[in-house]
Amino acid sequence: MARKRLIQAMNEALFEEMERDPAIILFGEDVKASLFGDTKGLWKRFGPDRVRDTPICEALISGMAVGAAAAGRRVICHMMFGNFVYTGMDAIANQAAKLRYMTNGQIKLPITFLAVSGGGRSAAAQHSDAIHPVLANLGGIKVVMPSSPADAKGLLKAAIRDDDPVFFLQAAGRGGEPGEVPEEDYVIPLGEAAVVRPGREVTVVAIGSMVRPALRCADILAREGIEVEVVDPRTLVPLDRETILGSVRKTGRLVVVDEARDTCSFASHIAALAAEQAFDALRAPIRRVTVPDCAIPFAPVLERAVLPDAERIAQAVRDTLAFGRSA
Amino acid sequence: MSVTGTNLPRHELLALYERMLLIRRAEEQLAQDCAAGKLPGPVHLYVGQEAIAVGVCAHLEDRDWITSTHRGHGHFLAKGGDLGRMLAEIYGRAAGICGGFGGSMHVADFSKGIIGANGVVGGGIALATGAALAAQLDGDGKVAVCFFGDGAANQGVLAEALNVGALWKLPLVLVCENNGFSEFSPTATVTSGRIVERARPFGVPGVEVDGNDVLAVWQAANVAVRRAREGGGPTLIEARTYRTRGHVEYETTFITEPYREEAEVQAWRARDPIPRFASWLLNHELASSQELEAIAQAVAQQVAEAVRFAESAPEPDPALARGSMFVNPR
Numbered sequence: 001m002a003r004k005r006l007i008q009a010m011n012e013a014l015f016e017e018m019e020r021d022p023a024i025i026l027f028g029e030d031v032k033a034s035l036f037g038d039t040k041g042l043w044k045r046f047g048p049d050r051v052r053d054t055p056i057c058e059a060l061i062s063g064m065a066v067g068a069a070a071a072g073r074r075v076i077c078h079m080m081f082g083n084f085v086y087t088g089m090d091a092i093a094n095q096a097a098k099l100r101y102m103t104n105g106q107i108k109l110p111i112t113f114l115a116v117s118g119g120g121r122s123a124a125a126q127h128s129d130a131i132h133p134v135l136a137n138l139g140g141i142k143v144v145m146p147s148s149p150a151d152a153k154g155l156l157k158a159a160i161r162d163d164d165p166v167f168f169l170q171a172a173g174r175g176g177e178p179g180e181v182p183e184e185d186y187v188i189p190l191g192e193a194a195v196v197r198p199g200r201e202v203t204v205v206a207i208g209s210m211v212r213p214a215l216r217c218a219d220i221l222a223r224e225g226i227e228v229e230v231v232d233p234r235t236l237v238p239l240d241r242e243t244i245l246g247s248v249r250k251t252g253r254l255v256v257v258d259e260a261r262d263t264c265s266f267a268s269h270i271a272a273l274a275a276e277q278a279f280d281a282l283r284a285p286i287r288r289v290t291v292p293d294c295a296i297p298f299a300p301v302l303e304r305a306v307l308p309d310a311e312r313i314a315q316a317v318r319d320t321l322a323f324g325r326s327a
Numbered sequence: 328m329s330v331t332g333t334n335l336p337r338h339e340l341l342a343l344y345e346r347m348l349l350i351r352r353a354e355e356q357l358a359q360d361c362a363a364g365k366l367p368g369p370v371h372l373y374v375g376q377e378a379i380a381v382g383v384c385a386h387l388e389d390r391d392w393i394t395s396t397h398r399g400h401g402h403f404l405a406k407g408g409d410l411g412r413m414l415a416e417i418y419g420r421a422a423g424i425c426g427g428f429g430g431s432m433h434v435a436d437f438s439k440g441i442i443g444a445n446g447v448v449g450g451g452i453a454l455a456t457g458a459a460l461a462a463q464l465d466g467d468g469k470v471a472v473c474f475f476g477d478g479a480a481n482q483g484v485l486a487e488a489l490n491v492g493a494l495w496k497l498p499l500v501l502v503c504e505n506n507g508f509s510e511f512s513p514t515a516t517v518t519s520g521r522i523v524e525r526a527r528p529f530g531v532p533g534v535e536v537d538g539n540d541v542l543a544v545w546q547a548a549n550v551a552v553r554r555a556r557e558g559g560g561p562t563l564i565e566a567r568t569y570r571t572r573g574h575v576e577y578e579t580t581f582i583t584e585p586y587r588e589e590a591e592v593q594a595w596r597a598r599d600p601i602p603r604f605a606s607w608l609l610n611h612e613l614a615s616s617q618e619l620e621a622i623a624q625a626v627a628q629q630v631a632e633a634v635r636f637a638e639s640a641p642e643p644d645p646a647l648a649r650g651s652m653f654v655n656p657r
C-alpha cells in the first residue's frame with residue numbers, strides 16, 4: 001500500500017497494462033503532454049508506435065479506435081473532456097456500440113475510451129457535463145466511474161483487459177484525491193458495486209464523483225444519530241443491481257446521488273429499478289439528488305449552487321426519514 | 328477502354344467480368360424481390376457501379392481490410408463475401424452472414440477483411456483509418472481500403488482522415504464513388520469543387536478515373552494499393568460513375584419531386600460497365616461470345632442456388648433477439 005492520487009493510480013494502471021500486453025496502443029489528444037497526468041511518461045516508455053498524439057479531431061479518433069480494434073489491436077483512446085465525446089459520437093453510438101451486435105458477434109472491440117467527466121473546477125458549460133447517462137443509454141458501451149484511487153487502478157485494468165468498448169470516466173474534480181493504492185497487480189471486475197459504508201437506516205447510492213460528498217453526508221448524519229449506508233455502483237454498465245437492491249431491501253429507504261442533470265439522469269434509472277423490484281421493501285418515496293436541468297455555470301458560487309453536496313444529500317436523507325412521521 | 332499497362336492474363340480479365348456480372352445479377356434479383364414485397368427492409372443497389380468494387384478488390388487479399396457504405400453489396404461480393412449468406416441476411420434469415428441482426432446495410436465478414444457496410448454516410452472513413460493504423464503497426468504490408476460516396480465526401484471526417492493518413496503515412500486507399508447523387512440531391516447542388524482535389528492540400532495523391540471502366544479502375548487501384556503496401560501513404564481515387572437505379576429501391580412510391588431526367592439515366596445506361604467490358608473483351612479477341620455466355624450461365628446458376636439457399640433458410644429465433652452486445656455481458 002502507498003498513498004497516491006487518483007490520477008497517479010490511473011497512470012500506474014496504464015503503465016502496467018501496456019507493459020503486460022504489447023498489443024495495446026494508446027492515442028488521443030495531447031497524451032504526450034498529458035494535461036491531466038494520467039498518460040504521463042507513457043510516450044517515453046513505449047514509443048510513438050504505441051503512444052500517439054492525434055490532431056484534435058474526435059470524429060476521426062473515436063472511429064479509428066473502432067477500426068483499429070476491429071483489425072486486432074487493444075486500443076486506449078483519450079477523448080480528453082467528456083463534452084468532446086459529443087463531437088466523436090457517431091463512431092461511439094453508431095459504430096462501437098453496435099458493430100458487434102449488427103454482425104452477430106463476429107468481432108470483439110477491446111477499446112477503453114478515457115475522458116474527464118463532470119464539473120467542480122470552473123471549467124464552465126462546455127467542459128463540465130457528466131456524460132455517463134448518454135453513454136449508458138447506448139446499450140453497447142460499458143461505463144466505469146471510479147470514486148477512489150484504489151478503485152481507479154483496479155477498474156482501469158479491468159476496462160483495458162475487457163474485450164468490449166468501455167468508457168472510463170474520471171471525475172473532473174477528483175483526480176487529485178489521495179488514497180491508499182495496493183502495489184500488486186489487481187483487477188476489480190466490472191459490474192461489482194461496493195458498499196463503501198455500511199448502515200441500517202437509509203441507502204445512499206452515489207455515482208462516481210458523488211461518493212465523496214455522500215460519505216461526508218454520512219459523517220454529518222452519524223452525529224445526528226442517523227445510520228446511512230453508502231453504495232458505490234462503480235460501473236453503471238454492467239450494473240450490479242443485486243447489491244443496490246439488497247441494500248434497499250435492508251434499509252427500506254433510498255436516496256440516489258448523481259452529478260448528471262435531473263431529466264434522464266442515471267439516478268432516475270436506479271430509482272426506477274428500486275421502484276419496480278423492491279417496492280415492497282420501500283418505506284418512503286425514493287429521493288434523487290441531481291443537477292438541475294441547466295448548463296453548468298462558471299463562477300464558483302454558481303457552480304456550487306447546482307452541484308450536489310453533502311448538505312443537499314443530508315437534507316434528502318432527512319426528508320426520506322421524515323416521511324410518514326409528521327402525518 | 329484503357330488496357331495499356333494492365334497486362335492482365337486472360338483468366339484474370341474474365342474473373343473481373345464474372346465478378347461484375349455476379350454483383351449485377353444478384354442485385355437484379357434483389358430489385359425483383361423488393362418489387363415483389365419479399366424484402367423486410369430497404370436496399371440500396373449498386374447497379375452501374377460494379378467496375379469500381381471489382382477493379383479495386385482485385386488487388387486485395389483476405390487479410391486486407393475494406394469498409395463500405397449503405398450501397399455495400401458490391402463491395403461485399405467483390406472482396407469475396409459469400410452470396411448465399413449475403414442474400415440470406417437481406418432476407419432476414421438466421422443463416423445470414425450476420426444472423427439477421429444487420430441486414431442489407433450491415434453485411435460484414437471479418438474473416439474476409441470486410442469490416443462491413445455502413446448505414447451512416449461517411450461512417451466507414453474513420454474505421455478504415457483505424458484499420459490502416461493497425462495494419463501499419465502489424466508491419467506486414469496489409470492495407471485498408473475505404474469505399475465511400477460523393478455524399479460522404481462532404482462529411483468533415485474525410486478531411487480528418489486525409490490529414491492523419493498523410494501525417495502518419497497510413498496504408499490507406501480512399502475510393503470515392505462519385506455516382507452523381509447524394510441520396511436524392513444531385514452532387515452539383517451540394518458539392519463545391521472537384522472531390523479529387525480535396526487530397527491535394529494534404530499532400531495526398533488524387534487520381535480521377537472513369538468508374539465505368541473496370542480496367543481504368545484496376546490500374547488506378549494497382550498504383551494506390553502498391554503505394555500503400557510499400558509505405559508510401561494514402562491515395563484518394565475519385566471514380567466517376569452513375570447510379571442508374573434510385574438511392575433506395577421503391578423510392579418512387581414516396582419521392583414527391585423527381586430529382587433527375589430519364590434521358591440522363593438512359594445516357595449513362597449506354598455506358599454500362601458490364602456490356603462495355605464485354606465488347607472490349609470480344610474486340611480484343613480475349614474472349615469469345617460463347618465464353619461470355621458460359622460465364623453468364625454459370626453466374627445465373629450461382630445466383631439461383633444462392634436464392635434457394637437463402638429462401639429456404641429459417642428465420643432467426645426471436646428468443647435470441649438480444650443477440651451479442653458484449654463479449655462479456657458481466
